[in-house]
Every structure is written in structure tokens, then in C-alpha cells.
Amino acid sequence: MEPTEYDVIVLGAGAVGENVADRAVQGGLTAVIVESELVGGECSYWACMPSKALLRSASALRAARQVPGAAQAVTGDLDVEAVLERRNSFTSNWSDDGQVKWLKSAGIALVRGHGRITGPKQVTVSGDSETVLTARHAVVVSTGSDPLIPDIPGLRAADPWGSREATSAKSVPASLAIIGGGVVATEMATAYAGFGTAVTMIARSSLLHGMEPFAGEQVTAALREQGVTVLLNTETTNVTRTADGATLELSDGSTINAEEILVATGRTPRTGDVGLDTIGLEPGAWLETDDTLLVRGFDWLYATGDVTNRALLTHQGKYQARAAGDVIAARAKGRPISDAPWGTHVATADHQSVPQVTFTDPEIASVGLTAAAAAEAGYDTRVVDYEIGSIAGASVHADNYKGTARMVVDEARKVILGVTFVGPDVSELLQAATVAVVAEVPLDRLWHAVPAYPTMNEIWLRLLETYGRP
Ligand SMILES: Cc1cc2nc3c(=O)[nH]c(=O)nc-3n(C[C@H](O)[C@H](O)[C@H](O)COP(=O)(O)OP(=O)(O)OC[C@H]3O[C@@H](n4cnc5c(N)ncnc54)[C@H](O)[C@@H]3O)c2cc1C
Numbered sequence: 001m002e003p004t005e006y007d008v009i010v011l012g013a014g015a016v017g018e019n020v021a022d023r024a025v026q027g028g029l030t031a032v033i034v035e036s037e038l039v040g041g042e043c044s045y046w047a048c049m050p051s052k053a054l055l056r057s058a059s060a061l062r063a064a065r066q067v068p069g070a071a072q073a074v075t076g077d078l079d080v081e082a083v084l085e086r087r088n089s090f091t092s093n094w095s096d097d098g099q100v101k102w103l104k105s106a107g108i109a110l111v112r113g114h115g116r117i118t119g120p121k122q123v124t125v126s127g128d129s130e131t132v133l134t135a136r137h138a139v140v141v142s143t144g145s146d147p148l149i150p151d152i153p154g155l156r157a158a159d160p161w162g163s164r165e166a167t168s169a170k171s172v173p174a175s176l177a178i179i180g181g182g183v184v185a186t187e188m189a190t191a192y193a194g195f196g197t198a199v200t201m202i203a204r205s206s207l208l209h210g211m212e213p214f215a216g217e218q219v220t221a222a223l224r225e226q227g228v229t230v231l232l233n234t235e236t237t238n239v240t241r242t243a244d245g246a247t248l249e250l251s252d253g254s255t256i257n258a259e260e261i262l263v264a265t266g267r268t269p270r271t272g273d274v275g276l277d278t279i280g281l282e283p284g285a286w287l288e289t290d291d292t293l294l295v296r297g298f299d300w301l302y303a304t305g306d307v308t309n310r311a312l313l314t315h316q317g318k319y320q321a322r323a324a325g326d327v328i329a330a331r332a333k334g335r336p337i338s339d340a341p342w343g344t345h346v347a348t349a350d351h352q353s354v355p356q357v358t359f360t361d362p363e364i365a366s367v368g369l370t371a372a373a374a375a376e377a378g379y380d381t382r383v384v385d386y387e388i389g390s391i392a393g394a395s396v397h398a399d400n401y402k403g404t405a406r407m408v409v410d411e412a413r414k415v416i417l418g419v420t421f422v423g424p425d426v427s428e429l430l431q432a433a434t435v436a437v438v439a440e441v442p443l444d445r446l447w448h449a450v451p452a453y454p455t456m457n458e459i460w461l462r463l464l465e466t467y468g469r470p
């Protein structure tokens with residue numbers, strides 16, 4: 001007979017829930033995790049890992065074609081079957097055996113089934129049988145998010161793909177219409193265009209709205225070069241599905257036919273059926289937390305990851321999980337709490353220091369505030385731009401390297417508020433930018449962080465020189 005009382009109950013065994021439970025156990029508590037699907041969650045099986053595996057091969061091929069000598073050796077096309085096979089290996093063929101083994105080794109109990117909060121510190125799991133779990137200290141909701149399907153006439157009936165179908169497809173459609181212009185839309189347009197699918201993107205504004213404008217512009221141009229039809233400022237007004245595929249009617253009066261439709265218009269929290277009503281919260285709502293991830297109005301209910309709407313990214317959710325698991329253990333054991341900004345038990349970086357890589361080609365790597373967001377927040381800023389292609393390291397990396405870097409400086413403190421890089425393989429430049437933003441490294445000290453020659457990191461020196469020595 002398994003125990004039914006634990007110090008901590010975690011609802012959802014995605015990457016985030018796993019980390020909360022792990023930190024709580026490392027802090028000396030007992031923890032159980034409740035999972036209705038696969039241990040490992042969205043990122044492992046239907047999001048980060050399969051999507052990056054789908055993108056990587058075509059990206060490597062394009063990179064080789066940009067380097068004379070290597071380019072001549074590329075004599076064939078992308079082997080789509082081999083890409084799908086490699087993707088399958090990254091998802092362990094949608095088996096969670098490895099993750100379950102890890103849970104066990106970490107000392108975390110697992111109860112499979114659909115969990116619902118049925119009262120304070122109580123979760124009832126409906127699975128093969130019903131299990132009522134009680135928590136001595138905390139319940140943590142880490143149930144993630146689902147695709148948001150907009151209310152477009154005929155869309156639901158047309159049985160569109162969401163992100164799961166796009167990342168787990170067993171074969172590649174001849175044509176794909178993508179509704180949306182955000183991160184999922186641009187990454188999947190890049191992947192499927194690489195497979196030879198005729199892709200049409202329908203974006204109601206510009207692409208990647210909210211990032212630095214040059215990022216969306218350069219990705220739009222590149223997608224068009226990769227053969228994607230990108231329709232901007234366009235709405236889908238009606239969808240019908242026939243035996244041959246789907247027909248989408250657009251706000252400009254035109255129609256598009258496609259074998260499949262991918263809806264990539266944002267996310268909705270998986271909180272519709274987790275028992276929030278039993279504790280006075282609204283089912284289906286995002287869970288608002290303080291910086292220790294405690295849900296507002298409670299002393300035992302925490303939320304981490306996508307459900308919080310703080311930053312819908314695996315690494316940021318895991319960062320929240322480390323703070324939450326540690327603070328739950330500290331509070332339970334009566335240890336000191338470090339909840340001032342940048343303390344051990346708070347997720348301060350969620351506010352203005354979130355790093356993100358968009359794996360389009362060119363990649364976008366960004367951290368912190370854009371120029372527009374910084375101005376809106378009231379900072380007195382100076383914005384410095386530099387073309388990455390004129391750096392020696394970039395010119396060696398690829399012929400005709402094209403890319404742009406932007407640094408947003410807080411003029412009052414002479415520290416960096418945000419950095420955006422756009423260009424091939426800029427993702428590995430990001431961590432230095434994140435350190436500079438989080439640590440608020442003064443510009444005059446940054447001059448002493450000398451980038452190695454000839455690497456693309458010399459972008460840092462060029463940005464500083466363009467800014468001028470303070
Ligand atoms: C296509 C795509 C690509 C992405 N790529 C990246 C990327 O490259 N990098 C990045 O950082 N982020 C990426 N993201 C975002 C990332 O996937 C999410 O931020 C992350 O998965 C959120 O983790 P989570 O643990 O909060 O939720 P999830 O991973 O969704 O885990 C929640 C778990 O809870 C379970 N669950 C839900 N309800 C219940 C219930 N009532 N009872 C029991 N179990 C329940 C679910 O089955 C699931 O396993 C991507 C997202 C998408 C859609």
C-alpha cells in the first residue's frame with residue numbers, strides 16, 4: 001500500500017513539476033507527483049525537443065551550403081525520413097520509461113491519473129482507481145498549457161493541427177497553412193519548408209511581434225527566401241474542410257487551400273479541470289503568484305511553469321521550480337527565507353531578464369527588454385545596433401553572413417537592459433548577454449571582458465565601441 005500523505009503534492013510531471021519535486025526532496029521533504037499523460041511533459045515529447053530535432057538537420061544543411069568547400073560536398077537533399085526518425089529518438093518514441101526511472105532515483109513518488117484539488121491541501125486522482133492524497137505543507141500546480149484555438153468560423157470542425165500534431169507528425173503534408181505569427185508559427189514554418197512542404201503563414205500583424213522589429217523583418221525575409229508564403233496583417237475569416245484538404249478564406253478576399261492547418265496563436269492554461277473551483281479560484285484561469293511562486297491569497301498553494309503565464313519557456317519554468325521547491329522546504333523546516341529581489345527563493349529574472357532563442361533560420365537570441373519595452377517602462381535608454389556580418393568571426397563562420405545585434409543601455413546606470421542577436425548560430429552568444437543583464441555589469445567593466453578573436457563574440461567589443469567608452 002503506497003502512502004497517501006506527503007509533504008508536497010505536485011500536479012503535473014512536466015519538466016517544471018519534476019524540478020519542484022526534486023528540489024523539495026533535496027530540501028528534506030517527501031514529494032509525490034501526479035501525471036495524467038507522460039512523465040516529462042510537453043517539452044520532452046511535443047514541444048522543445050521534437051521541434052528542435054525537426055529544425056536541426058535542415059539548419060545544418062543550410063550552414064554547410066554557406067561555406068565554400070563544404071558546399072561542394074553537399075550533393076543531395078534533406079532526408080526527411082531520417083529527420084523524422086531522429087526526432088522519434090529524441091522523444092524516446094513517446095515512452096516515459098527513462099523519466100519514470102529518474103523520478104524513482106530522485107526519491108519522488110508517482111501517481112498516474114488525472115489530479116484535481118478537492119479541498120485545502122488535498123488532491124484526488126482519478127486513474128485505474130481513485131486515490132485521495134493529502135499534503136502536509138504544499139500543493140503545486142504545474143499542469144502546463146494547451147494551444148489556444150481562436151474563434152474562427154469552421155476552424156475547430158476542420159480538425160486543425162495544434163503544436164503537438166506539428167511536432168509529432170509521422171509524415172509530411174504537401175501543403176500547410178499556419179495561422180499565427182509567433183514563435184511556434186515561425187519555427188514550424190521553417191521546419192516544414194525545409195521538408196519541402198508548401199507553407200503559407202497567415203499572421204494578423206507582423207511576425208514575432210513583441211521582439212525587436214528587425215528580428216521579425218529578417219525572419220520574414222528569410223522565410224520568403226526559403227519558399228514560404230508569408231501573409232502579414234491578414235485574418236482568417238472562415239475555414240472549411242473537404243476530402244482534399246482545407247480551404248481558408250482570408251480578410252483580403254483571397255482563399256488558400258492546404259492539406260493541413262496548424263493553429264499557432266498562443267496558449268491557454270491547463271487549469272480548466274484541476275478543481276480550482278473547490279478553493280474559490282476560477283477554472284481555466286492563469287494562476288497569479290508572488291515571486292516565491294505562492295498563489296496569491298494562499299499559504300499552501302503554489303504554481304510554477306506555463307500555468308503562471310510568467311514566461312512560457314522550459315528554462316524559466318525550471319528556474320521557478322528551483323525557487324518554489326527550495327522555499328517550500330525552507331518554510332516547512334523553519335529555515336530562513338531569502339525572498340528579497342534576486343534571493344534564493346524568488347524568480348526575479350522572470351520580470352525583465354528572460355532569455356529566449358527562436359530557432360528560425362536566422363536564429364533570434366534575446367534577453368531582457370527590447371528598446372520599445374524599455375522606453376515604455378520609463379527608462380532613459382540609448383540603443384546601439386551593429387551588423388554581425390562585419391565581424392571577422394562571422395565572416396569566417398559563413399560567407400555573406402547576415403545578422404544584427406542590438407544592445408539597449410540604461411543611461412542612468414550605464415548597464416544593459418536588453419540584448420537581441422539575429423543571425424545564423426547566434427544562440428550560443430546568448431548566455432553572455434544574460435549574465436550582463438542579470439548581473440547589471442557596468443559598461444566600463446564590460447570593456448575588460450575581452451572576446452576571443454576571431455569568434456562571433458567580438459560583437460560585444462563592436463557594440464561597446466559603437467556606444468563609446470564611458
Ligand atoms: C512547439 C513548442 C516548442 C517549444 N519550444 C521551446 C523551446 O525550444 N525552449 C523553451 O524553453 N520552451 C519551449 N516551449 C515552451 C515549453 O514547452 C513550455 O514552456 C514547457 O513545456 C512548460 O512546462 P510545464 O512543466 O509548465 O508544462 P508541461 O510540460 O505541459 O507539463 C505539464 C504536465 O502536467 C500534466 N497534467 C496536466 N493536467 C494534469 C492533471 N489534472 N493531472 C495530472 N497531470 C496533469 C500534463 O500531462 C503534463 O505532463 C515550446 C512550446 C511549444 C508548444
Ligand SMILES: NC(=O)c1ccc[n+]([C@@H]2O[C@H](COP(=O)([O-])OP(=O)(O)OC[C@H]3O[C@@H](n4cnc5c(N)ncnc54)[C@H](O)[C@@H]3O)[C@@H](O)[C@H]2O)c1
Nearest residue numbers: 150180181182183184185204264265266267312357358359
Ligand atoms: N524556441 C522557443 O523558446 C519556443 C518555441 C516555441 C514556443 N515557445 C513558447 O511557447 C509559447 C507559445 O507560442 P505561440 O507561438 O503559440 O505563441 P506566441 O504568443 O509566440 O504567438 C502567438 C501568435 O498568434 C497570433 N494570434 C493570437 N491570436 C490570434 C488570432 N485570434 N488570430 C490570428 N492570430 C492570432 C499573435 O499575433 C502571435 O503572432 C510562447 O510563449 C513561446 O515563448 C518557445
